[in-house]
Amino acid sequence: MHVKELLSLKNKVCLVTGGAGKYGRCITEALGEAEAKVVIASRSVAEANKVISEMKKDGLDITAMYVDQADHASVLKLKDEIKAKFERLDVFVNNAVLRPMKTYTSPVDQFSESMRVNATGMFDITREMADLIGQSGGGSIVNICSMMGMFGPDLSNYEGTGWDVPPPDYFFHKGGMFTLTRYLARVLADKNIRVNSVSPGGIFAGQHEQFLNNYTKKVPVGRLANNDDIKGVVVFLASQASAYVNGINILMDGGMHS
Ligand SMILES: NC(=O)c1ccc[n+]([C@@H]2O[C@H](COP(=O)([O-])OP(=O)(O)OC[C@H]3O[C@@H](n4cnc5c(N)ncnc54)[C@H](O)[C@@H]3O)[C@@H](O)[C@H]2O)c1
Numbered sequence: 001m002h003v004k005e006l007l008s009l010k011n012k013v014c015l016v017t018g019g020a021g022k023y024g025r026c027i028t029e030a031l032g033e034a035e036a037k038v039v040i041a042s043r044s045v046a047e048a049n050k051v052i053s054e055m056k057k058d059g060l061d062i063t064a065m066y067v068d069q070a071d072h073a074s075v076l077k078l079k080d081e082i083k084a085k086f087e088r089l090d091v092f093v094n095n096a097v098l099r100p101m102k103t104y105t106s107p108v109d110q111f112s113e114s115m116r117v118n119a120t121g122m123f124d125i126t127r128e129m130a131d132l133i134g135q136s137g138g139g140s141i142v143n144i145c146s147m148m149g150m151f152g153p154d155l156s157n158y159e160g161t162g163w164d165v166p167p168p169d170y171f172f173h174k175g176g177m178f179t180l181t182r183y184l185a186r187v188l189a190d191k192n193i194r195v196n197s198v199s200p201g202g203i204f205a206g207q208h209e210q211f212l213n214n215y216t217k218k219v220p221v222g223r224l225a226n227n228d229d230i231k232g233v234v235v236f237l238a239s240q241a242s243a244y245v246n247g248i249n250i251l252m253d254g255g256m257h258s
Pocket residue numbers: 017018019020021022023024041042043044067068069070094095096097098117121144145146147174199200201202203
C-alpha cells in the first residue's frame with residue numbers, strides 16, 4: 001500500500017475528547033487534515049464550535065458533540081449520537097483532562113474529583129467507545145498520557161517562577177493511563193482494536209519566562225512542543241501506518257529524558 005494511503009484517515013470517524021483544548025485542537029486539526037470525519041466531544045459545545053469555525057476555513061469535516069466523561073449517562077448519549085450520525089467509530093483519542101488540584105497541599109477532595117474525571121470517567125468512556133469501535137469492525141485507540149505519567153517532576157524547572165510543586169493527582173492518573181494502555185492492547189485485541197499512547201512534554205502556551213529558561217535548557221531540541229509536534233504522531237497511531245504497533249507508548253519530549 002502507498003504510504004499516503006497508509007496514513008490516510010479518509011472515511012474514518014474519529015472522536016477526540018477535549019478537542020477544543022491546547023493539544024486537543026492540534027489533534028483535531030491533524031485528523032481532519034488526514035481526511036477523517038472528526039467529532040470533538042466537549043463539555044462546552046459552544047467552545048468546540050468556535051474551534052470548528054476556525055478550522056472550517058480549511059474545509060475540514062468536524063462536528064461538535066457534548067460529553068461530560070464523568071457522567072455515565074452523558075457518555076452513553078454521546079455513543080448513541082455518534083452511532084446515529086455516522087453508524088460507526090474507528091478511532092478514539094482519549095485526550096480530555098481536568099486539573100482540579102493545583103499543588104501537593106491542595107484539598108484531598110480535589111484528588112477525588114480528579115479521579116472521578118481522569119480515572120473512572122476516562123475508563124468509562126474508553127470502554128464504551130471501544131465497544132462502538134468493536135461493533136464497527138475494529139480500529140485504534142490513542143491515549144494522550146504525559147511524560148509526567150512516566151517520570152517524577154523536575155522541581156528545578158519551577159525555580160524562580162514563584163510556582164508551587166506540580167499536583168500529585170496528575171502523575172497518578174497519567175501513570176495509570178500509561179499502564180491501562182498496555183492492558184487494553186491485550187484485552188481488546190480480539191475486537192481488532194489497537195491501543196497505544198503518546199506521552200508529550202509541555203506545549204508552548206506563553207508560560208513564565210523563567211520556567212521556559214529552566215525547561216528548555218534541558219531539552220536537546222531546545223524548546224517546548226509546538227502545535228505541530230503531536231499531529232503526525234497521532235495520525236500515525238490512528239492510521240493503518242501503525243497496523244503492527246500495539247501497546248506502545250511514544251515519549252514526545254524533545255529528548256528531555258533521553
Ligand atoms: N498542556 C501540556 O503541556 C500537556 C503536556 C503533556 C500532556 N498533556 C496531555 O494532553 C491532553 C490535553 O491537555 P491540554 O493541556 O491540551 O488540556 P486543556 O486543559 O487545554 O484541555 C483539556 C480539555 O478537557 C476537557 N475536559 C475536562 N473535563 C472534562 C470532562 N469531565 N468531560 C469532557 N471533557 C473534559 C476540558 O474542557 C478541555 O477542553 C491531556 O491528556 C494532558 O494530560 C498536556
